[in-house]
Amino acid sequence: MKGEILLAIRELEKEKGIPADVLFEALEAALLSAYRRNFGSAQNARVVIDRETGDFKVYSQRTVVEEVQDPRLEISLEEARKIDPRYKVGDVVEKEVTPRNFGRIAAQTAKQVVVQRIREAERNAIYEEYASREGDIVTGIIQRVDQKNVYISLGRTEAILTPAEQMPGEEYRPGTRIKTYIVEVRRTTKGPQILVSRTHPGLLKRLLELEVPELQEGIVELKAIAREAGYRSKIAVYSRDENVDPVGACVGPKGMRIQAVVNELNGEKIDVIKWNPDPSKFVAASLSPAKVVAVEIWEEEKIARVIVPDNQLSLAIGREGQNARLAAKLTGWKIDIKSESQMQEIYAQEYGYYDEQTL
Structure with a gap:
């Protein structure tokens, strides 16, 4: 079992990107739960797994006190000093209590808990990844449409495009690639819920930044956006360099840049206006x-x-x-x-x- 534990943890760290320490902590918690369930222990205890060998040990923990009220949780100062004369009141005395057949029992009972902890760790990793991308564009593949909600696969997870965030008249066919704007990432009991939009003005802003290098470099600034998704938008742009025409930069040679954005938004008209103080x-x-x-x-x-x-x-x-x-x-x-x-x-x-x- 020891070798299998180490191998499984290393593989999960590599494949799922979950830190080994997180997995070891999950496994220690699972083994402690198994110990308490199978041996009916009411005492304080902890399980330690050696990160190098995979060996695991169970230690009971008792607090040093002047007068013992519960011998399962406490040890007298006199008894503690027989073990080590340096102990003082308030210290914790540990003693190894690993049962002989604990390895077999642990293997049988800990699996479900470990899998759950691993799943939670993976969900947290996904949440952190996408929470940091709120306000950004994400590309995914439409998986299905259910009760007017569009579910988009992002690889390790999926995003939800609700009816309120869908563009009027736009069709969402399964298997089609689509760009959306991450509005919010929520924690739920079933994992992170990623809410995306096709109507948010931020989608237009990000699409323009992808097509217009001057926006990415900060030479041209997007001052304001007004959007009625699926129909028409207006953007106001300003150039920090008097030699760069902000409107021309956004429109591009023969209108290629702005047309790429229009195509992504299924023909939505875009008026590009020069901002003026x-x-x-x-x-x-x-x-x-x-x-x-x-x-x-x-x-x-x-x-x-x-x-x-x-x-x-x-x-x-x-x-x-x-x-x-x-x-x-x-x-x-x-x-x-x-x-x-x-x-x-x-x-x-x-x-x-x-x-x-x-x-």
Whole structure:
């Protein structure tokens, strides 16, 4: 049994990546449990396994006291000093009590506990690995779809893509490779639960970083993201180097970089906008592709009134208000869009006249 224990521990350490010390501690706890169960021992005890030979021994433990109340747990100072005159009150006296047939009993009874401890250690290792990757992209293979949840194999474990995190209209076929964003990793009694998303803005951010070297290097900075997953997104980018165009860097030669991200997101449209510290210019750019005539800013209320040509009004607002809604999310400003003709009426009512120079 001794040789088998050592061999099994070394193999598990190599194959599962679980430290040998963790496995030895699990086995010691299992053997102690087996000892107490089979020998009905109410005394304090511990099991020690030699890391080199695989030999194991059981030691009883009794605390040194002035007056013994329970001889199974305590030993008098007088008796302790017969063993070693250096003992004093409060010390623990150990004595080997390994039963003759303990090896056979341990082999029969400890297996289940050891396997459970090994499983727990493996789960902890997986948890630590993926907990450190929260906020990152992970690639997996779709295993199955069950009650609208999509289960994705990540190798040693699986991730769950819940309906709330799935992109509208996206099909999830078993066997298909998929990139997702790790939102949260939870500890559960059944092991780590990894929750992933296809709708999180972080997925778009990470995909862009994979495709755009300037983002990875920090030359170009992603200032803001507004996303309506599966339909359209807007990103605001800024360059720390005046010789690097942030929009061009993200779009790439012939649009290759941004197209790779669009393809990964199944055709989701992405507007790339140059960030500007001037809120009026940033708000105007955020309504791209619509052309803007002027922007009026109310700083305290964080409201921006945007004036656009009559033929650009529907484009600025977007289908079901999507363009305006994304622009507001991107900039953090409440945006009120008016056409030039609407502004003529407003100025006429406010001032009694309209002058094109007012715009």
